[in-house]
Structures are given as C-alpha cells and as structure tokens.
Amino acid sequence: MEETALSESESTKSQTLTAFLGLRGLIVDGTLAPGSRVSEPLIVERFGVSRTPARAALAQLAEEGLLAKRERSGYEVKSYTEQDVFQAIEIRGMLEGMAARLAAEANVSASHLQAMESVVTELDDVVGRLTTDSEQTEYVHLNNEFHRLLLEASESEMLAMSLERIKALPFGSPNAFVESLSLNHAAVKKVLIMAQEQHRAIVECIRKGEATRAERLAHEHSFCAARYLQLLRAKDEPIPWIAEKAKRANRK
Template sequence: MSEPHTSTELATEKLREAILSGELLPGDRLHQDRLAEMLGISRTPLRAALTTLAQTGLVSYESNRGFYVREFSIADVSGAFQVRAELEAMACRLAAANMTDTARKLLNDLVAEGDRLLEPGALLPENLGAYRRMNVNFHTAVMDLAGNPWIRTFVQSLHNVPAASDRVIMWRDFRVIERSHDDHHRIARALAKGQGERAAAIMREHITFALEHLDLQLKLYPQDFLRMPSPDKPAKGRKASRSKRSSE
C-alpha cells in the first residue's frame, strides 16, 4: 500500500489498521473523541476517515448508534477466505513468470526476517507486530509480482472482513506458526524456480488451512479472537461484551 499523503488518508489508514489488527473489535462503537486521542489524529480527518471506511464496508453507521465496527458472520469470513485463496493462488501463477533476481531477493529477505522472529522457538509478544508486518509484506509482494493490480485491489477488499485479513496471526500454537511460515519458504522457492502451479497450490492450501485453524480456534478459545456471531445469529444489531484477549 502506498504511503498516505493527506491527514485524511493517514487517519483512514490508522483506523483501518486498528480494526484489522483487532485493536478495535466488531461491534465496538467508534467514539470520535476517544479515537482521535488513541490514534493521535484530529477530529476533522477522523470524521472523513469514518465515512470512507463506511463506504468500503469496514465500518457501519446507524442514526441511533453512530459509527461502529461492522460485524461479520462466520459464513462471511469463510467466503472471504475462499475467494482470497483463489485470488492469491492466481497471483502465484502470474508471479512465477515475472521473477527477477530482485524479486527473488525480496521474497528471500522476507522469509529470512520471519526466521529471525521465530528463532526463539516461540512468537514472543514483542515480535508479534513485526511478524504480522512480514506476513502482510510477503503476501503483498507476491500480488505485486503478479503484475495484475486487480488481484491486490480485490484481495484488499476481502481484508475488510477482519478475521480474514492477513493481519490476523494465530499464535497460541507455535507449531501452526512454523507450518505457516514453512509455506512462505516453499512458495518463495517455487516462485524462484518459475513453478507457478506449484506455488499456487501451496498458497491455496496455506490460506485454506488458516481458515480451518481459525474455525477450530474460535470454537476452543473464542475470547482470543475478533467477536463474530454464531452461524444461526444475524450480525446486525448483535450485542456482545468485550472479553479479555491474550492475542488476535
């Protein structure tokens, strides 16, 4: 994503990241004074940012409730993951034909950064933000290498379903993180060799497994994750209390 140039763009990006990272949860009311202080921005660009995010579907507005973080059903999340898996697999197929020494180095540097962050044998709390950035940058790099900007545009719109975002790192089980990062290694190697179909298959499985694991973790540790209604309850108007989370 390009760097924001205006105060409104900066406010939009800060607010979007706060939602996608789980700092703000689905259903949370977005009090402008509180948000302005939390994000270090003034109210004028913040109001414009809220309107922008409401137009993209990440934020909702009701006259008697004001702005609040949109709530998504589990079916919404599952559908977003499925489409994201196919689009990022397509990105791999296209990227394989566009690999250069610079592109190979970029992907290798990113997976090496992941290796460094996981070297302690656990994803330490102080390394979670850096690992999340590495993960986002890896997926973004592959999409950029595909040379088709529509892929990144549509995938970014899918990230407006927060639990389907590549910002979400499930770090309770280190073995799952190791498996996920090993996928990054295998995708990078396949792309370096021009093996587009192989990279696509690994990427599809990488994202599909993330969905399966998220579904399991939501059942086992619902307090750890973004609030989502159960499949038999509509998202709109659902009231849920915030519970203490150890991670997102």
C-alpha cells in the first residue's frame, strides 16, 4: 500500500511539472496572449494530465505572476504594461549588480574566473559573425551561461532565490528580447557589442576586486534589455507579454 501511495505521489508531481512547464511555455512564447482564459480542462486535454496536477500548475503560475485570478472563476494570462517590463529589467539589474559586487568582494577561484573569461571569448567570436539563426541560438546559450556564472560567483543563496523570481517572468531573463530580434540588424549589433564589452569589464572588475565598479557595470548592463525592447517598439513588433490595450495606454 505504501509503495502504491508513493508511486501515485510521484506520478502527480511528474504530471504537475509537465503541466507547469507546458503552460508556461505557451505563455512565454506568446501562444496564449494576455487576457486569454486558462482552465483546468484546457490543461488536462492539452498535456494529458489529471485535474489535480492541472490545478496545482495553475496555482504555481499564478504565484509566479504569469496568471491572474478571474473575477468569477478560473485564471487568465496576466497583462503587463511596458512600465512593468522596464521596472522588472531594472530590478534584475540591481540584483545582478549586487551579485557582481559580492563576487568582487569574495575570493572567487581562478578556475571560476577562467570559466567566465572563456565564455566572454566565445561570445566575442559569436558576436563577430552573427548572421544565422544557429549563431543566434549560440549567443543566447552563452549569454545565459555568463549570467549563471556571475550569480554563482556571488555565492549568495538569497540572491539566487530573488533572481529566480524575476527571471520566472517571461520578460525577466537576460535573453528575453534578444530572441525576438534579428541579431544581424545594425542597431541590434551595436547593443550586442556594448553588452559584450560590459561582460568583459565585469569579469575584470571581479578579478581586481573592484566591487563598486563591478556593481555599477552589472546594473548598467541590464539596460541592454531595455534597449532591445525599444528596438522592438521602433519596428512596431508585437511583444507577446504586453497587452495591446496596456501598450497603447502607456504610450499616451
């Protein structure tokens, strides 16, 4: 009996994770637009899970801020304004600035610094030849790796938990807007080159123990994401996580 109960519990956890990741993906990639109603039956049918895991996935995504409770019943995809997005970017920048400061104040190992420098070197090569989708994918992977190593260098569990909350939002990751743009565009490449110089400078500050400058650079680095958003607006590209009504209201 005990083994059966444990098996059922594991199955429920697995189904919850399947529903959670699947639904989160639909929201992040814009398949489910802001304001779209999301119900348990939809999740059950789409991901082949039972109602209990579907209900748990909805609650988790509401806690992350991707879903909002409807007045009567159920959930809908939460709408954000551009101001919300810019503020989330700045909060991430403040947290990553703190990570850089803590890393510069700590005795980061030579091997960890070497790993960060290796990523910067690889990014140099990718930025220099960005012309294809495969290279764009490579850039996104390496950029994620740089930010992971930066956080790891801070050795702060509290900071990691705080950043995880921000990056759970669809526009909260360092690559949120990079993946929506053609990286071969001249204006985008200027931002990428500037971001890459900031990567290099952050590592150098950590190596030299220049905590204040490292913090300032990492905070400033987050504004590259804001610049990507501005480029999307200039091209009048749709931004999946911002409701059109909220976007227009914010521009007035």
